Amino acid sequence: MATKPPEIPNIAEIMNKIKTGKIFGEIAKSITESQVWTSTFRHGYADTPRNRVLQVVSNVWMHLHPVKIHRHALRIKFTWCMGGITFLLFLSTVVTGVILMFYYRPVGEYAYFDMKYLQYDVPFGMLMRNMHRWAAHAMVITVWLHMFRVFLTGSYKPPREFNWVIGVFLVTFTLLLSFTGYLLPWDQLAMWAVTVGTNMARATPFLGHEGPFQEFVFGVSPRYDARSVLLGGSVVGPPALLRFYVLHCIFIPLVAGALMIVHFWRIRKDGGISGPL
Numbered sequence: 001m002a003t004k005p006p007e008i009p010n011i012a013e014i015m016n017k018i019k020t021g022k023i024f025g026e027i028a029k030s031i032t033e034s035q036v037w038t039s040t041f042r043h044g045y046a047d048t049p050r051n052r053v054l055q056v057v058s059n060v061w062m063h064l065h066p067v068k069i070h071r072h073a074l075r076i077k078f079t080w081c082m083g084g085i086t087f088l089l090f091l092s093t094v095v096t097g098v099i100l101m102f103y104y105r106p107v108g109e110y111a112y113f114d115m116k117y118l119q120y121d122v123p124f125g126m127l128m129r130n131m132h133r134w135a136a137h138a139m140v141i142t143v144w145l146h147m148f149r150v151f152l153t154g155s156y157k158p159p160r161e162f163n164w165v166i167g168v169f170l171v172t173f174t175l176l177l178s179f180t181g182y183l184l185p186w187d188q189l190a191m192w193a194v195t196v197g198t199n200m201a202r203a204t205p206f207l208g209h210e211g212p213f214q215e216f217v218f219g220v221s222p223r224y225d226a227r228s229v230l231l232g233g234s235v236v237g238p239p240a241l242l243r244f245y246v247l248h249c250i251f252i253p254l255v256a257g258a259l260m261i262v263h264f265w266r267i268r269k270d271g272g273i274s275g276p277l
Contacts (some may be wrong), residue, residue: 082146106245108238111186
């Protein structure tokens with residue numbers, strides 16, 4: 001039985017489709033109607049305006065940016081872009097920090113030498129460390145400028161007072177990120193700076209053995225108080241290095257990231273960036 005020879009495509013017709021752009025529509029249609037596509041993306045909803053809105057609202061990635069933006073929200077002289085710049089710097093510290101973690105061991109015997117290895121032997125190691133360091137410094141500045149702008153424009157007033165509290169927590173965690181990361185180089189500057197900083201915890205009310213009202217809390221002593229919880233002992237040693245490493249790389253970034261999600265979500269729910277007074 002003779003088989004039918006394959007049809008030879010019409011070159012002129014294909015070129016005409018390419019010129020008019022129809023070929024791309026046909027390619028997209030063949031992809032979206034293929035078994036691989038339909039088995040992966042299974043929505044099956046009718047293409048109506050209501051379903052389009054529901055898909056945008058229910059999708060976190062599509063819901064990051066609003067459908068409508070107030071005109072004042074696009075003016076740099078009003079927003080200063082400090083909130084977005086702060087978030088960009090946070091992402092920069094996360095990316096460079098993950099890269100640095102590949103070469104760093106939070107152990108007293110190796111931490112300082114790992115930093116020197118990063119500085120002089122690892123390709124682009126100094127660049128990664130400086131990007132991480134200066135992004136962290138800049139983040140502290142921009143987050144304070146963002147809070148200053150929010151205060152000047154009255155964006156902390158109802159119905160945005162809850163988001164102002166979230167912002168205060170984010171400022172606190174930003175400072176804690178810088179403080180905990182200060183010890184990781186494990187040099188003399190880091191050790192004595194953290195010694196001075198953690199000594200302040202001895203005066204914590206109720207929880208510091210030199211603070212007010214500490215006599216009302218059972219068990220508070222120089223060995224067991226707020227400072228010893230931070231250091232894992234009574235002096236800045238290897239246990240303190242490990243605790244600061246875990247706080248700096250895991251605990252505080254996770255909490256700060258969760259608060260940022262709530263912060264961005266509340267901006268959307270509160271009607272976007274507040275307008276001029």
